[in-house]
Amino acid sequence: MIWQSDEDRAWAVEEACRNARPSPLEIGLGGWILRASGGPTRRTNSLNPLRGWRDDPARIIAEAESLYRSLGRPLIVRVPDLVPEMGAVLDGLGYRSEGEACTLFAALPPEDRAVPDDVILTDAPDAAWLEAHAACEGVMSEAALRAYRDSLACLILPRMFARRIEADRTVAVAYGVLHRGILVFESVATHPAHRRAGHARSLIATLMAWARREGATGACLQVIAGNAPARALYGGLGFSRNLYDYRYRRRD
Structure with a gap:
């Protein structure tokens, strides 16, 4: 676009x-x-x-x-x-x-890549993906789990859910949604025992290749401004452009 x-x-x-x-x-x-x-x-x-x-x-x-x-x-x-x-x-x-x-943006790379053997893609969040997401995120209340799953149930745009397997265990999850030629990354999470091993990078690259095959030309994500490790990860994948910042406002 x-x-x-x-x-x-x-x-x-x-x-x-x-x-x-x-x-x-x-x-x-x-x-x-x-x-x-x-x-x-x-x-x-x-x-x-x-x-x-x-x-x-x-x-x-x-x-x-x-x-x-x-x-x-x-x-x-x-x-x-x-x-x-x-x-x-x-x-x-x-x-x-x-x-x-902050809201980061990257152009999708032109090269394609096959889905790695250790990455599983599904077009809906199956039980294995949901269980892995909860494990990666840590303790979540019943209200939080219910609200999250209700949100996913409302997705009607093209989407893909990814999880990476290591030693028969899911170590990282993410999902991507396509909207008018833009890939949006959501719920990128790695299990605490498996961080800093390139798992999230592999999922992001796989989803970018999928989006490119579907005709997308750009990708975006939103990340906490002070999360230096995440910003370094995304920067290494081409997310070098910060389109705009946002914040929440509430009254005590």
């Missing part, structure tokens, strides 16, 4: 990332999407912006606060650099900033 500007690319990636991790419950709200999946994940339980016209920020915040209150939850606002108008309003209301993250 050819974008007319950096802003076009950034908004295309924002849309792709949102669709790669859907929320079973969401509504449109004056140029924003209010997402309420349940569980602890902020991305699927926050107010997220859309491109184009957006209603008065103060009015949106007041309406969103009321709606989240009716669900028994605090309002969390996800604020990308793409929507600077929201910052001053949230500052005035005492919303603190947390969870700074």
Whole structure:
């Protein structure tokens, strides 16, 4: 896909990332999407912006606060650099900033590669993938597991789930989603006992090759800004361009 500007690319990636991790419950709200999946994940339980016209920020915040209150939850606002108008309003209301993250982009390499013998690909998260994901992520509450699986059940875009096997055990998992020529990486995780051995790199390279065969030309992912090991891994795979940062805002 050819974008007319950096802003076009950034908004295309924002849309792709949102669709790669859907929320079973969401509504449109004056140029924003209010997402309420349940569980602890902020991305699927926050107010997220859309491109184009957006209603008065103060009015949106007041309406969103009321709606989240009716669900028994605090309002969390996800604020990308793409929507600077929201910052001053949230500052005035005492919303603190947390969870700074960056959005990385890479062009897909032209070369193809066969699926390695130690990587298993499935177009849906089977029981083995889900079990391995839980083991890689560590202890997750029942509410978190349920919300995560409900999110995956809402995926309707082309997707591929990958896991790497070593000594008959899954040591790393990831999945990728294709949206309008963009591959989005999600849930890249390695078991704590098997980190720094290149497992995640192998999965990412395999998914990039799959996406290239499906006609994608670019890939993106979102990562915690302070996660130096992850950023080094992704940088080595061509994710050298940071399109925009974002953070979450909530009131104590």
